[in-house]
Amino acid sequence: xxxxxxxxxxxxxxxxxxxxxxxxxxxxxxxxxxxxxxxxxxxxxxxxxxxxxxxxxxxxxxxxxxxxxxxxxxxxxxxxxxxxxxxxxxxxxxxxxxxxxxxxxxxxxxxxxxxxxxxxxxxxxxxxxxxxxxxxxxxxxxxxxxxxxxxxxxxxxxxxxxxxxxxxxxxxxxxxxxxxxxxxxxxxxxxxxxxxxxxxxxxxxxxxxxxxxxxxxxxxxxxxxxxxxxxxxxxxxxxxxxxxxxxxxxxxxxxxxxxxxxxxxxxxxxxxxxxxxxxxxxxxxxxxxxxxxxxxxxxxxxxxxxxxxxxxxxxxxxxxxxxxxxxxxxxxxxxxxxxxxxxxxxxxxxxxxxxxxxxxxxxxxxxxxxxxxxxxxxxxxxxxxxxxxxxxxxxxxxxxxxxxxxxxxxxxxxxxxxxxxxxxxxxxxxxxxxxxxxxxxxxxxxxxxxxxxxxxxxxxxxxxxxxxxxxxxxxxxxxxxxxxxxxxxxxxxxxxxxxxxxxxxxxxxxxxxxxxxxxxxxxxxxxxxxxxxxxxxxxxxxxxxxxxxxxxxxxxxxxxxxxxxxxxxxxxxxxxxxxxxxxxxxxxxxxxxxxxxxxxxxxxxxxxxxxxxxxxxxxxxxxxxxxxxxxxxxxxxxxxxxxxxxxxxxxxxxxxxxxxxxxxxxxxxxxxxxxxxxxxxxxxxxxxxxxxxxxxxxxxxxxxxxxxxxxxxxxxxxxxxxxxxxxxxxxxxxxxxxxxxxxxxxxxxxxxxxxxxxxxxxxxxxxxxxxxxxxxxxxxxxxxxxxxxxxxxxxxxxxxxxxxxxxxxxxxxxxxxxxxxxxxxxxxxxxxx
Numbered sequence: 001x002x003x004x005x006x007x008x009x010x011x012x013x014x015x016x017x018x019x020x021x022x023x024x025x026x027x028x029x030x031x032x033x034x035x036x037x038x039x040x041x042x043x044x045x046x047x048x049x050x051x052x053x054x055x056x057x058x059x060x061x062x063x064x065x066x067x068x069x070x071x072x073x074x075x076x077x078x079x080x081x082x083x084x085x086x087x088x089x090x091x092x093x094x095x096x097x098x099x100x101x102x103x104x105x106x107x108x109x110x111x112x113x114x115x116x117x118x119x120x121x122x123x124x125x126x127x128x129x130x131x132x133x134x135x136x137x138x139x140x141x142x143x144x145x146x147x148x149x150x151x152x153x154x155x156x157x158x159x160x161x162x163x164x165x166x167x168x169x170x171x172x173x174x175x176x177x178x179x180x181x182x183x184x185x186x187x188x189x190x191x192x193x194x195x196x197x198x199x200x201x202x203x204x205x206x207x208x209x210x211x212x213x214x215x216x217x218x219x220x221x222x223x224x225x226x227x228x229x230x231x232x233x234x235x236x237x238x239x240x241x242x243x244x245x246x247x248x249x250x251x252x253x254x255x256x257x258x259x260x261x262x263x264x265x266x267x268x269x270x271x272x273x274x275x276x277x278x279x280x281x282x283x284x285x286x287x288x289x290x291x292x293x294x295x296x297x298x299x300x301x302x303x304x305x306x307x308x309x310x311x312x313x314x315x316x317x318x319x320x321x322x323x324x325x326x327x328x329x330x331x332x333x334x335x336x337x338x339x340x341x342x343x344x345x346x347x348x349x350x351x352x353x354x355x356x357x358x359x360x361x362x363x364x365x366x367x368x369x370x371x372x373x374x375x376x377x378x379x380x381x382x383x384x385x386x387x388x389x390x391x392x393x394x395x396x397x398x399x400x401x402x403x404x405x406x407x408x409x410x411x412x413x414x415x416x417x418x419x420x421x422x423x424x425x426x427x428x429x430x431x432x433x434x435x436x437x438x439x440x441x442x443x444x445x446x447x448x449x450x451x452x453x454x455x456x457x458x459x460x461x462x463x464x465x466x467x468x469x470x471x472x473x474x475x476x477x478x479x480x481x482x483x484x485x486x487x488x489x490x491x492x493x494x495x496x497x498x499x500x501x502x503x504x505x506x507x508x509x510x511x512x513x514x515x516x517x518x519x520x521x522x523x524x525x526x527x528x529x530x531x532x533x534x535x536x537x538x539x540x541x542x543x544x545x546x547x548x549x550x551x552x553x554x555x556x557x558x559x560x561x562x563x564x565x566x567x568x569x570x571x572x573x574x575x576x577x578x579x580x581x582x583x584x585x586x587x588x589x590x591x592x593x594x595x596x597x598x599x600x601x602x603x604x605x606x607x608x609x610x611x612x613x614x615x616x617x618x619x620x621x622x623x624x625x626x627x628x629x630x631x632x633x634x635x636x637x638x639x640x641x642x643x644x645x646x647x648x649x650x651x652x653x654x655x656x657x658x659x660x661x662x663x664x665x666x667x668x669x670x671x672x673x674x675x676x677x678x679x680x681x682x683x684x685x686x687x688x689x690x691x692x693x694x695x696x697x698x699x700x701x702x703x704x705x706x707x708x709x710x711x712x713x714x715x716x717x718x719x720x721x722x723x724x725x726x727x728x729x730x731x732x733x734x735x736x737x738x739x740x741x742x743x744x745x746x747x748x749x750x751x752x753x754x755x756x757x758x759x760x761x762x763x764x765x766x767x768x769x770x771x772x773x774x775x776x777x778x779x780x781x782x783x784x785x786x787x788x789x790x791x792x793x794x795x796x797x798x799x800x801x802x803x804x805x806x807x808x809x810x811x812x813x814x815x816x817x818x819x820x821x822x823x824x825x826x827x828x829x830x831x832x833x
Contacts, residue, residue: 007041009581015284033077033088034062044090045099045128047214048077052270053175058167059106061128063098065089074098086567100134101641106135106164107366109216110527113162117510120217120484120760125164129413132711144189152182155203155275156210156750158555163217169193169209169432176272178383178437179203179417193217202412204733206280210270211261220259222745224278227253227393235641236263238630240347240515240623240740241277243631244390244412248273250281250624252643257281257624267391268636274411276733284622289605290743291648293324294617312612321649321659325615329663330570331599333573338553340668341368341561343598344578346514349628351641351759352653353516353523353677354531355668356576359657362547363666367527367536367555368570373556373584374814375485376803377492379526382793383518383533385496388477388507389634394420396476396507398467401430402453402482402495403511404730407437410511411733414438417479426477429467431456433483433728434756434798435791443467450716450726451487451818452492458714461502476503481511484820485585486729486803486812512633513731515833519631522686527555532684533706543683558584562593574599576653577620581609581801582736585729587809588779592703603653619650625654628673629647629691637690642817656828718817725761725797727777727811727819735802750804755823756789757797767822774824780810786823797821 015026018033027036034044047059057079065072066080066086086716089095105131138237140796149157165184170193174180181201185194195201210220232251235494239246239260246269249261260278260810264271279434283289294316309356319327331371333342341358345353353371360369366508377383393399394416420426429440430452439445442465448456461471478499483490499506534540536550546552553675556564564570566589573594579631580590594600594613602611603618611617625646631637654676661668670676681691720726732751740746754776757765767773768790773780775797782801784806792798799808812819 003752008664012383016082016084016086018082018088018159019083020088021090026409026607027082029367030081032079033064033066033086035081036082036088037076037088039079039207045132046078046129047124047164048168049528050168050171050212053171053579054167055079056167056171058103058165064095065092065101081805096132099132103129103133104139107137108139108141108323109161110164111143111161113159114217115227117162117216118219118224119213123216124214144581146192147575149219151221153203153206154280155745156201157219157221157224158205159217159219163193164215165191165193166214167213169216169218172209172212173203174200175422176205176210176415176419177205177270178440179205182209192420192598203275204274204407205272205415207275208262208272210257220279223259223284224311226258227251232258235624235643236336236639237624237641237643238632238638239273239277239812240412240630240640241274241280242270242516243512243517243633244410245630245636245638246273246277248277249636250641250643253623255644257644259283259537267389269412269630272412272415276411276734276739279745280739280743281624282745283605283739284624285647286606286742288607289622289647290607290617290619291646291650292318292619293321293649295319295327295637296615306472312607315612316617321651321687322618324357324618325656325663328601328618328660330655331572331601331615332660332664335598338366338368339569339571340364340366340574341556341572342525342569342574342576343370343373343558343561343563343576343580344576345371345520346371346517347577348516348653349521349626349630349673350516350519350523350637350680351628351673352576352657353520353525353818354676354680355457355654355657356574357524357531358547358668359661361524361530361550361668363661365551365663366554367551368561368564369525369527369555370558370561371517372558373578373580374489375585376517377480377484377510378488378489378515378709379521379529379557380709381480381493382510382512383494383521384707385480385508386506387512387635388509389636390416390509392507393417393477393479393509394426396426396477397429398424398470398476400471400478400499400506401428401438401442402430402483402492403479403485404513405436406479406511407434408730408732409481409513413479413511413633417441429460429471431460432794433726433796434730434789440527440793447646449720449793449795450484450728451491453491454498454714456496461498472502476506476507477509478497479509479511481513484728484730486727488815488817493712494715496709497714500711503716509631510633516630518635519629521639522631522635525679527557531680532686535707540683541687546679546683550822557591559586562589565594565597566592566599571598572598573600575600575602575604575610575614577604579604579608579610579738581613584814585809585812586779586814587802587807587812587813590809594729604654605650606742608738618654618656619648621646621650621652626673628652628654629677636813637687660786697734720795720820724820725757726795727821728798728799729791729808729812730798732800732803735800736804737802751800753784753800753806754782754792755786755797756792757786758792758794759788759790760794761797762786762788767823771825775811775821776824777811777813777819777821779815779819780808782811797823802813
């Protein structure tokens with residue numbers, strides 16, 4: 001009888017059987033010994049090895065005895081692939097001795113910082129020294145010392161003497177992020193990790209190096225000296241900073257959020273987070289957050305005259321919830337039929353969106369609802385196109401990018417696609433008006449003027465080169481989004497039409513930017529749509545029976561709502577975490593719309609530009625203060641965890657909707673978030689399998705589209721003004737939004753505004769790079785600094801939208817298909833300067 005037991009599945013034709021500590025393990029061909037051991041439940045200590053990066057064998061902590069038939073030899077298990085009949089001993093005496101020796105060497109210069117080190121209590125070096133170390137050291141020499149800490153960026157501090165040179169941070173920066181801004185310098189005993197002179201570690205993903213550092217060499221500035229692991233409460237949740245839906249561990253101490261950590265979910269984020277998603281928890285506890293209901297005071301003539309009415313502190317008075325909701329219900333009861341609108345809802349949970357969708361249709365009797373602010377794709381495209389997953393995009397024969405810069409808008413999707421391109425699992429082709437973070441990884445980057453992507457794409461698909469054949473025959477996933485808010489959504493719809501006509505087998509991954517746009521639209525926060533991706537003209541029987549009579553006419557979208565409000569046709573305008581004055585592309589229409597509505601009710605966490613103009617402000621619970629579900633851009637439904645208590649009397653959005661329904665003479669029929677989740681599962685066929693036990697893991701992909709969208713016919717590109725430049729306004733990660741401005745660690749990272757044009761166009765305009773110019777459109781003008789950028793396609797002028805200090809929306813007319821601008825200079829001392 002053999003003394004070897006079997007683990008995992010029996011070795012098959014595509015597996016390799018190895019023996020690890022007397023247990024037979026069926027490993028994959030080419031799999032590293034350390035990975036096979038992990039799957040078999042055998043832990044081999046390690047520092048430099050990370051399953052998401054290439055092995056380097058630097059720390060030697062994973063040395064084990066490996067016998068391939070020539071006798072046992074000590075080898076690093078992170079560098080040796082499995083082979084047939086291999087025997088591995090991870091607990092032998094020789095292995096134990098070498099592990100003790102490696103730890104003794106690593107601790108020669110490592111300081112005794114554990115009592116003050118942020119890593120203390122969760123440090124792999126600390127833990128493995130206790131488990132595998134010698135217990136004492138033979139070295140008594142003076143340890144090396146460095147000035148500490150070095151702030152290598154606004155977010156990351158470096159204590160060099162703690163570093164064990166594992167190469168994790170440098171490999172991540174180079175391999176995963178593509179930002180090789182941190183590297184080894186010097187040699188021998190002086191070797192250390194540093195940034196390059198004059199170049200800080202300004203990666204969008206620097207926080208990941210802190211999380212994967214096995215010691216306390218890299219620490220996060222916002223968390224430094226904040227808490228110890230045993231002081232922390234934790235729950236698993238989903239990041240809603242953007243629409244990727246990264247899984248995170250949310251940690252708090254004394255009812256205050258102190259840290260987010262990435263959780264490795266294979267279909268989504270691989271454990272990585274962008275720095276905005278990792279550090280934006282600072283906004284949750286900002287002192288500027290509004291935590292009690294507010295009501296606008298009557299504005300006496302004197303206040304209007306001296307301008308004090310515009311000061312939020314003077315304009316509002318605090319009231320209790322009873323009076324605030326009574327004022328809202330009074331405004332609703334006095335509104336004319338069809339004059340109530342709901343704008344926003346993508347900030348909250350699916351349950352929030354469902355509650356407000358039900359409130360709007362069944363109590364407020366309106367279909368004027370929209371979760372977007374005219375800066376995304378038409379709702380029918382988002383929920384109706386044949387959808388792909390992130391994994392499918394990373395493994396397609398060809399991934400076609402017709403969207404904004406994913407590095408700025410959906411950073412972790414950028415990491416996933418970059419990694420797939422580097423690994424050769426997909427070919428990237430992009431059609432873009434400006435260079436993006438993935439341009440270097442694309443096999444072809446086609447530049448176009450704003451609004452002309454469909455024309456360029458048509459030529460690309462109909463061409464006769466190998467790429468055209470690959471699009472016609474191979475698997476294709478299209479990442480589709482708005483590359484510019486200064487062009488009409490019709491341009492993106494035409495792109496979808498071109499692809500659907502010429503590449504009918506293509507799947508789409510819609511690059512929605514806001515955290516829960518997909519979920520809000522799935523819950524019916526769009527005109528003409530109902531929960532479950534059903535058209536309001538043909539509601540499902542179960543939903544029709546539960547909701548009763550629905551509004552007969554299809555309502556306005558965001559543009560229509562603001563236009564109607566501007567003309568006095570909206571009596572009550574609800575803003576659900578929406579800030580049209582800061583986020584709507586057309587600033588003039590946004591101002592007219594917000595000021596034109598008779599009563600504006602803001603449900604939000606801060607007094608944004610729009611909320612500051614509201615008549616009633618209802619404080620909402622923020623992230624980590626409420627439970628529920630969210631839906632990412634691929635349609636994956638995942639859970640949100642609540643960990644801290646809302647400050648003041650802030651309430652979840654769904655609760656506000658339920659209480660308002662009762663005051664308005666209705667009843668939404670639920671009193672808990674779980675009851676809403678159950679109602680969604682019962683009434684929405686697309687989500688029947690998307691809630692429940694599966695959410696305890698990484699979520700489940702909802703069923704495909706319930707209908708096919710009506711795509712517009714292919715048209716021609718808008719004519720180009722030969723004297724001007726086509727305006728391209730893309731989003732940036734660090735913009736002037738609340739998540740950045742109200743987080744101290746991020747506020748200083750906001751994008752500097754500059755108009756970027758191709759050097760040839762700059763020469764044609766006749767100004768030098770860095771000059772201040774006036775930029776004119778048919779709508780308005782701005783004074784900006786202009787710089788040369790060869791990454792901008794000729795004929796374009798690129799500006800970041802919602803950047804700090806400048807309202808780019810004054811140049812944009814939402815009704816125009818594209819925006820052409822002209823550049824003018826002013827010479828000091830001359831008339832008109």
